[in-house]
Amino acid sequence: xxxxxxxxxxxxxxxxxxxxxxxxxxxxxxxxxxxxxxxxxxxxxxxxxxxxxxxxxxxxxxxxxxxxxxxxxxxxxxxxxxxxxxxxxxxxxxxxxxxxxxxxxxxxxxxxxxxxxxxxxxxxxxxxxxxxxxxxxxxxxxxxxxxxxxxxxxxxxxxxxxxxxxxxxxxxxxxxxxxxxxxxxxxxxxxxxxxxxxxxxxxxxxxxxxxxxxxxxxxxxxxxxxxxxxxxxxxxxxxxxxxxxxxxxxxxxxxxxxxxxxxxxxxxxxxxxxxxxxxxxxxxxxxxxxxxxxxxxxxxxxxxxxxxxxxxxxxxxxxxxxxxxxxxxxxxxxxxx
Numbered sequence: 290x291x292x293x294x295x296x297x298x299x300x301x302x303x304x305x306x307x308x309x310x311x312x313x314x315x316x317x318x319x320x321x322x323x324x325x326x327x328x329x330x331x332x333x334x335x336x337x338x339x340x341x342x343x344x345x346x347x348x349x350x351x352x353x354x355x356x357x358x359x360x361x362x363x364x365x366x367x368x369x370x371x372x373x374x375x376x377x378x379x380x381x382x383x384x385x386x387x388x389x390x391x392x393x394x395x396x397x398x399x400x401x402x403x404x405x406x407x408x409x410x411x412x413x414x415x416x417x418x419x420x421x422x423x424x425x426x427x428x429x430x431x432x433x434x435x436x437x438x439x440x441x442x443x444x445x446x447x448x449x450x451x452x453x454x455x456x457x458x459x460x461x462x463x464x465x466x467x468x469x470x471x472x473x474x475x476x477x478x479x480x481x482x483x484x485x486x487x488x489x490x491x492x493x494x495x496x497x498x499x500x501x502x503x504x505x506x507x508x509x510x511x512x513x514x515x516x517x518x519x520x521x522x523x524x525x526x527x528x529x530x531x532x533x534x535x536x537x538x539x540x541x542x543x544x545x546x547x548x549x550x551x552x553x554x555x556x557x558x559x560x561x562x563x564x565x566x567x568x569x570x571x572x573x574x575x576x577x578x579x580x581x582x583x584x585x586x587x588x589x590x591x592x593x594x595x596x597x598x599x600x601x602x603x604x605x606x607x608x609x610x611x612x613x614x615x616x617x618x619x620x621x622x623x624x625x626x
Contacts, residue, residue: 290617293355294339295346295365296326301333301491301510303538304382307411308361310433311380312339314610323351333513347371357617359409363401370404376620379406381427383535384418388464407620409613414556415535430612432536432561434545434604438514441547441594442521451483452585455523455548457539458530459492465537466529466553466572471503473529473569473577478503480578487523489516520546525584528552532571536561545601547594549584551577565593565600 294312299305309324309331316322316338323340330341342351346368352358358377360369363385369377379402385391386398402408402419408427410416416429454474458465474486488498489508498504511519520526526543532555540558543550544565552558554568567584570576583589 290320290614290621291351291354291356292320292322292359292617293349293351293357294322294324294359294361295352295369296324296328296361297364299326299328299331301331301513304362305331306334306513306538307382307433308359308380309334309336309339310435310606311359311609311613313337314433314606315339315613317607318610318614320614323355325349325351356621360406363398366401366404366406370406376617376623377406378409378616378620379404380409380411381415381419381535382411383464384415384422384533386422387418387533388462390462390464407616409616411536412557412560414560417556428612428616430616431609432541432604433606433609434538434541434601435606436545436598436601436604439517439520439542439545439601440598445590445594446521448585448587448590449485449524451485452524453485453487453522455487455489455520455526455543457489457526457528458537459490460495460498461492464531464534466531469531469553469572469574470527470529470577472574473581474503474527476574477578477581482578482581487519489519516542517546520548523548524590525581526550527577527581528558529577530555530558532556540566541601541604544593544597547597549589549593550597551580551584562600565596 312322312324325342356375358369358373360366360379366379402424410427410429411432413429416427419427460467485505487506488504489511491510494507520543526548528537528540530537550566552566553571555571569580
């Protein structure tokens with residue numbers, strides 16, 4: 290098959306990472322796969338099997354010759370459908386119409402989801418959400434995650450004093466729940482809890498983060514190959530993402546590194562981590578503060594080193610590529626809708 294992925298941007302982000310990982314995994318199965326974007330080739334994710342074409346979507350030779358096109362964000366669905374000679378898929382990694390961050394564009398997002406592209410989701414919980422919103426049928430192909438660079442330290446590290454808590458994601462995107470974590474951590478500190486907060490995000494810190502007293506370190510746009518070291522140098526990871534997020538990659542990265550993980554209790558997190566993580570009530574800072582102390586114990590560190598990598602191993606990109614291949618083959622066999 291000739292498969293083309295459409296990316297609006299190639300800047301460092303979890304959504305772009307997943308699309309590139311899928312493209313590489315499909316190319317390893319013998320397909321001709323191209324990633325098409327008006328942006329520059331992503332040097333932070335060197336493609337070894339898939340091709341990259343820097344082009345507008347209207348002028349792309351790879352799109353013109355593709356048997357299958359994959360829109361990777363709602364903004365690329367219409368370009369993917371324009372002039373397509375074969376099936377078009379809409380890969381959803383989160384239901385953007387439910388994000389308050391995109392409230393001003395909600396009508397455009399709904400219009401994109403209403404277009405006649407076959408829907409793909411990266412988790413069963415997201416697939417169910419999309420179908421409940423009237424966007425079905427939706428096929429869950431699962432999440433792709435390369436666990437090779439993410440593993441626990443060879444020997445258990447001594448706990449830091451005070452413990453270092455890792456919190457990943459932009460504060461401006463409320464779906465990430467960063468402000469929920471800030472409130473919970475402030476509450477725990479008021480109760481006498483001591484910690485150092487290590488932040489990382491692709492965006493610069495907000496004024497509140499620069500001037501407040503919660504954030505001790507802020508790392509912007511950490512190169513992917515450095516992220517495992519950030520996790521392994523931390524004692525606890527908190528993922529406060531709200532239910533609207535489809536799948537938080539930092540959480541599975543932290544699990545793979547054997548880090549005790551405190552996750553918001555959402556269907557997506559339960560599907561991802563199961564019993565390998567600890568949970569607090571979604572959106573509830575007090576619940577976060579109540580749950581945090583148990584993760585700082587030797588027992589929690591020992592459990593996380595075993596259970597976390599085991600949970601992360603289920604997201605093998607080769608499995609996702611096989612599901613994608615079956616979905617594409619069925620669509621090609623069905624012919625035009």
